Amino acid sequence: MLIRYVKMTFHKEKVSDFLEIFEQSKEHIRAMEGCRHLELMRDINQPEIFMTHSHWLSENDLNNYRESELFRDTWSKTKVLFADKPLAFSVESVLVV
Template sequence: MLIRYVRMTFQEDKTEEFQEIFNSSKDKIRAMAGCSHLELLRDINQPNIFMTHSHWESEKALNNYRDSELFRSTWAKTKILFADKPLAFSVESITVA
């Protein structure tokens, strides 16, 4: 399983707009083949910084989503709201609690 984190810093007056975009697309993302988890996190000290945390069955499943029209349209609406370059990390769990 691939775990994906994407940290995004938004213009302070654009956070509500981003949350609307996320809320309108989250169920469609969760329904993508290979996605088993998606959540949105917010920094407790910097409310304009958000992070998505998602689980994918493989890198291929993630890339299929990233190559989809859903991703392209959602990302186009999201990236214009950024205050800084996003950071993305793909990791795998090596220990289980």
């Protein structure tokens, strides 16, 4: 299982635009082959900072999503709202306690 985090910082006046984009795309992302979990989180002290947290069966599944028309369309609408460069990373669970 691959776990993906993407941290995004938006211009304060663009946060509602991003939330609308996410609302419109979340179920389509969840329906992508290999996606097992998707959630959106928000920083409690900096409300313009969000992080997506998703689980994928494999890196191939994540890459297929990232190469899809859905991703291209969603990302093109989202990236113009950024106040800072996004940070994305993939991890795997090593130990669950």
